[in-house]
Amino acid sequence: MSDLITAILLGIVEGITEFLPVSSTGHLILATELLGYAAEKWSVFNIAIQPGAILAIVLLYWRTFWNAFTGLFRRDPESVAFVRNLLIAFIPAVVLGLAFGDQIEMLLENAVVVAWALIVGGVAILVVEKFAKTSDAGGVANVSLRTSVGIGLVQCLAMIPGVSRSGATILGAMSMGVDRKTAAEFSFFLALPTLTGATVLQLFKHRAELTSDDFGLIGVGMLVSFVVAWIVVKAFLAVVTRYGFAPFAWYRIVAGVAALVWLGTR
Incomplete structure (x- = not known):
């Protein structure tokens, strides 16, 4: 299979899974294993294409970001x-990412860790859905400072591949009483600094290894992930509002078990 086809397929996986509570990184690792790609070759690519999905959020919510930006000058x-809430929630990931970056990078090649994290995360979603008592928070700006710190700390669990950054932040917010819609939007917006920072760090660390061909493939992956993420995000909130997160939980459990069986019989 050509590198171009590989880049397109991984871009599709990234776009579908980045903002769903199913772990984009985990799925990219499993896709690498399933299709026989060299994990060490594509691990940087998998992180570098994330800005494509981020751009989908920026454009879908451009009014929100624009109003926040212009409002800062008015001291609104x-x-x-x-x-403030997004920056506060972002800080824990920066600290742990810089402190344990090498250890985290080692986990990016471990498909077994991904499979178990999918299962445990699925069970966690079912528990939170059943027992969390939430109320309308009134939007990201109205989330308390304490809750924002808590969401940022929970997001750090996603450094374990398979946990899901969006799943951790959404469920963390819900467990602290934030309603589904606000929790999902907090997760979407928090992706902007978090994923951008992770991408810049990875590209800088591996800059000597990257060639012009690699940057071309990254560009293709970004474009594909942008288009797919745009479609997925527009449908996500409607699905969650109607059915909750349980369908994603059961998907995680089934996918995790299937991955363990497959990895154990190779």
Whole structure:
């Protein structure tokens, strides 16, 4: 299979899974194993194409970001709170990412860790869905500072591949009483600094290994992930509002068990 086809397939996987609570990194690792790709070759690519999916969020919510940006100059309290909450939630990932970056990178080649994380995460979703008591938070800007810190700490669990950054932040927020819609949007918006930072760090660390061909493939992957993420995100909130997160939980459990069986019989 050509590298171009590989880049397109991984871009599709990234676009579908980045903002769903199923773990994009985990699925990219499993896709690499399933299709026989060299994990060490594509691990940087899998992180580098994330900005494509991020761009989909920026364009879908451009009014929200624009209002927050212009509101900062007016010292609008809601805009200040919006930016403050996202920055506060972002800080724990920066600290742990810089401190344990090498150890985290080693896990990116472990498909067994991914499979178990999918199963455990699926069970966690079912538990939170059943027992969490949530109320309308009124948007990201109205989430308390304490809750924002908590969401940021929970997001760090996603450094384990298979946990799911979006799943961790959404469920973490819900467990702290935030309603589904606000929790999902907090997760979407928090992806902007988190995934951008992770991409810049990985590209910088591996800059000597990357060739012009690699950057071309990354560009293709970004474009594909952008288009697919745009479609997926527009449907995601409607599905969650109607059915909750349980369908994603059962999917995770089934996918994790199937992956363990497959990995054990190779």
